[in-house]
Amino acid sequence: MELNIVSKEIIKPSSQTHNLKRYNLCLFDQLIPNTYLSIILFYPIHNDPKDLTTDHSKAITQLKKSLSETLTLYYPLSGKTKNNLYVDEFSTGVIFIEAKVKCQMSELFQGENELQNQLVPFQPFSHEKTEDYVPIIAFQLNIFSCGGIALGISLGHKNNDIAMLSNFLKSWSAISTGSPEKVIKPDLSSPAIYFPPRTNDDDDDDFLSKYTSLMDRLWFSEGDYVTKRFVFPAKSIETLKQKAKSERVPNPSRNLAISCLIWKHAMAASWAVFGSPKASIAGQAVNMRPRMKPIKIAVSHLSWLFFS
Numbered sequence: 640m641e642l643n644i645v646s647k648e649i650i651k652p653s654s655q656t657h658n659l660k661r662y663n664l665c666l667f668d669q670l671i672p673n674t675y676l677s678i679i680l681f682y683p684i685h686n687d688p689k690d691l692t693t694d695h696s697k698a699i700t701q702l703k704k705s706l707s708e709t710l711t712l713y714y715p716l717s718g719k720t721k722n723n724l725y726v727d728e729f730s731t732g733v734i735f736i737e738a739k740v741k742c743q744m745s746e747l748f749q750g751e752n753e754l755q756n757q758l759v760p761f762q763p764f765s766h767e768k769t770e771d772y773v774p775i776i777a778f779q780l781n782i783f784s785c786g787g788i789a790l791g792i793s794l795g796h797k798n799n800d801i802a803m804l805s806n807f808l809k810s811w812s813a814i815s816t817g818s819p820e821k822v823i824k825p826d827l828s829s830p831a832i833y834f835p836p837r838t839n840d841d842d843d844d845d846f847l848s849k850y851t852s853l854m855d856r857l858w859f860s861e862g863d864y865v866t867k868r869f870v871f872p873a874k875s876i877e878t879l880k881q882k883a884k885s886e887r888v889p890n891p892s893r894n895l896a897i898s899c900l901i902w903k904h905a906m907a908a909s910w911a912v913f914g915s916p917k918a919s920i921a922g923q924a925v926n927m928r929p930r931m932k933p934i935k936i937a938v939s940h941l942s943w944l945f946f947s
Contacts, residue, residue, distance in 0.1 A: 640750065641741040642757050642781070649732040650703055652710040652717055656729035662715040663725045665830035666837060668798040669847060670854050673773045675793040677763040678804065679755060683744055684786035695782060702780070703735060705815035713807050713825050716776045720797060723847070724836055726775070734777035736760055744787035752866040759791035766859050775799065871897060898923065 710717045710733065718729040740747075740758075747754060756762055760777035767773050776799070779791040794804050806823040813821035837847050871879075876893050883896040891899075902921040910916050 640747065640754050640757065643739050643741075645737040645739055647734065647736045650706050650710065650717075650735045651730055651732035652714055653704075653707040654711040656711070656714050656717070659714060659729055661725040661727040662718065662798075662827065663829045663831035664720070664723065664798050664836050665834040667830070667834060669723050669836050670850050671797045672851070672855050672858055673767040674764050674796055674858065675759075675761040675767070676796050676801070677756075677759045677761075678792045678794070678801075679758050680790045680792075680808075681744065682788045682790070684788070695786075695788075698788075699737065699780065701815055705811055706733075706735065706778070708814050709807065709811040712810060712822070713803075715798070715827065716807070718775065719772060720775065720795075724838065726798065734760055734774055736777070736779040738779060738781045740781050740783045740789075742783065743785045744783045744789070745785075747783075748868075752868055758789050759793045761793040763793070764858070766855070869901075 714729040715726045717732050718726040719731050720726050721728075738758075758779060758781050760779045761767070773795060774793075775795045775797075777793045779793075781789040781791060783789070792804070803825070806825060810822045810825075813819065813823075876896065879896045879900060880891055880893065883891045883899060888895070898921070902919075905921070906916075906919050909919065
């Protein structure tokens with residue numbers, strides 16, 4: 640797969656943001672290292688790609704315009720994180736990259752999974768330098784030879800999560816398609832109200848350095864990592880749900896059924912390697928907002944952690 644960057648620019652909020660109050664980080668945000676989680680949205684094309692030049696140009700212009708308007712609502716995304724304490728300078732803007740990909744979209748899924756890392760602005764879960772400016776979010780619009788489009792998104796994980804990104808994308812889509820009634824206004828009340836940030840002026844001034852170092856080791860420990868893609872047809876998932884039923888869980892969700900299947904085989908593989916059954920734990924981070932009342936707090940990424 641050959642990818643060429645066509646352009647790179649900064650998209651700023653459509654309205655002035657200099658009078659807005661800074662967005663404070665909470666304690667948990669401070670402990671998370673500067674790294675990006677990635678999302679790629681694929682949009683295949685069904686028309687003759689020879690007729691797409693004008694359409695793509697108009698679509699890209701509309702995407703940029705609506706992105707600027709969406710950033711006015713979600714203004715913390717367009718700011719700078721300062722001193723690991725707060726986000727400010729909301730008129731800084733976000734990175735928007737356009738790229739051409741010399742291959743068919745279908746060919747991408749036949750190669751190595753790591754090829755998809757080229758479709759996002761920043762490498763996922765890499766340790767970014769803290770002495771330089773680290774953008775909070777960045778976008779990369781990839782146009783394939785077939786005319787299909789893939790929108791790659793790199794989201795800084797320090798003070799954002801998938802739930803927030805989901806609302807942002809829905810709102811961006813609503814604004815772009817002229818459906819203002821579908822826009823989701825963000826709740827910008829900071830969790831710092833309940834979990835105040837620590838500063839170097841606190842009595843225990845070693846707290847942040849101690850626990851940020853611990854988090855760095857947990858996130859970026861050396862080891863062998865392999866990315867796999869598993870495709871479950873809808874019919875197979877329904878069959879799996881039926882098999883997963885029990886008295887305690889009479890109606891398992893699709894996520895629960897598949898998660899248990901993966902965990903079951905991960906344990907079996909571990910036992911085969913180490914020669915005997917061992918205790919294991921599987922953890923999956925979830926959105927805690929709808930589960931906590933009246934306090935609603937953002938939570939982590941969607942990675943799986945297996946321990947044997």
